[in-house]
Ligand SMILES: Nc1ncnc2c1ncn2[C@@H]1O[C@H](COP(=O)(O)OP(=O)(O)O)[C@@H](O)[C@H]1O
């Protein structure tokens with residue numbers, strides 16, 4: 008009970024603070040967190056890479072890595088790769104949405120369909136998307152298509168699951184109201200279920216982006232000649248460890264920005280459930 | 283709209299093959315233009331009853347018939363906008379504005395003729411003028427319920443089914459909305475079926491009160507309320523009628539008859 012009271016008190020005092028204060032808070036604590044992160048990086052780097060025989064790896068330390076990152080910003084190849092990587096997850100997630108959104112809506116809407124699909128979906132969902140890699144290479148002649156396939160396979164499940172969950176959480180009064188007003192099944196889906204599920208759909212997009220961004224890098228080791236994963240692989244082969252580390256940082260930054268964007272969009276579509 | 287209810291029974295299937303009888307052998311005739319109040323304790327099946335009238339739930343046995351303007355009697359099998367329902371809790375769509383919510387039914391039914399003019403009329407009638415472009419989460423419960431009332435009324439329903447619509451309002455708002463509802467009903471003369479557990483509210487609104495009681499619920503008694511509209515709690519005649527009715531209630535429910 009002590010813990011619960013403690014938590015309540017702190018959430019309350021946080022919620023009471025105004026938006027400016029919240030921004031200052033999150034900036035401040037974000038900076039503190041990043042400082043700790045840097046310290047750990049330096050300390051670990053110091054102990055690992057300053058040992059005799061490991062000097063060649065000093066590129067992994069913060070200073071050379073950040074330097075290399077600045078260098079990357081002026082390289083055309085880097086930006087081409089960023090765009091290529093973004094395009095891949097974009098196309099992959101788009102395909103996943105085209106398939107997953109209607110599937111999720113239908114599964115959420117018709118409980119029999121949900122019962123039928125539950126077991127196979129839960130089963131396939133647990134298979135690591137990377138284990139489809141050999142199959143993808145057999146199925147598709149081009150690496151590019153194989154990558155789309157793999158991203159789609161990785162992201163379609165969170166989209167289906169979250170969308171159908173969103174549908175099952177639609178306020179039953181909205182459904183009754185629409186039926187009472189004479190809505191057909193199709194109108195029910197389009198005018199009630201779909202908009203009501205938008206918060207859940209955006210959550211699924213956020214999850215999908217996270218998964219896609221993680222899967223992308225190993226998938227880009229596949230033998231293509233662009234993409235952030237490709238640059239990492241390339242830098243390893245040419246022993247440019249500062250460059251390698253810089254791309255790792257870039258992957259983190261781009262991923263963070265993507266996630267932050269979706270979070271912002273989701274704020275706009277936060278239906279409060281009171282009315 | 284005339285409504286005739288014959289041997290209506292409803293029981294719910296509970297998990298584990300259990301059966302919960304809620305309504306038993308309800309027989310009732312509602313005249314066109316009546317304001318009928320269904321009075322019963324919470325859990326007595328009032329919402330179930332309205333849901334059956336709306337066609338959102340199917341009866342276990344028995345039938346409900348409706349008849350419009352001396353036309354043929356039709357059995358209720360599905361929901362229909364001519365029997366508009368107002369819920370206990372406001373059920374507004376948070377992604378639409380107040381105006382959008384009011385227009386919702388007409389939009390999906392494709393009744394587009396000067397819709398915005400009609401919506402504006404209802405917005406003005408309900409005193410929602412400043413809120414036309416507001417989204418529901420910013421409204422008070424009273425405002426939200428006004429919007430729901432406007433949404434129910436804009437399609438000019440032949441019957442209005444109200445499920446304790448003012449139950450979550452404060453006294454001031456409730457009194458206001460009760461008066462507005464009576465004014466609208468006197469103007470439009472739709473059939474109103476109003477569900478409540480509040481005896482005073484029942485007496486303020488209904489020209490007939492149907493008393494539900496027992497387990498499962500049946501119609502215990504039906505009272506005609508001969509008071510003129512608009513009624514007021516302060517009137518002596520209201521007070522007298524209330525005393526009579528309370529006595530009759532005791533007689534019907536607890537068998538304590540004088
Ligand atoms: N969909 C349902 N499934 C099972 N039981 C229900 C359902 N709806 C209502 N009930 C039960 O039926 C009884 C009557 O409920 P309700 O019609 O809501 O009464 P009231 O509106 O008078 O409070 C309650 O005991 C309730 O638990």
Ligand SMILES: [Mg+2]
Pocket residue numbers: 328329330370445446
């Ligand atoms: Mg109820």
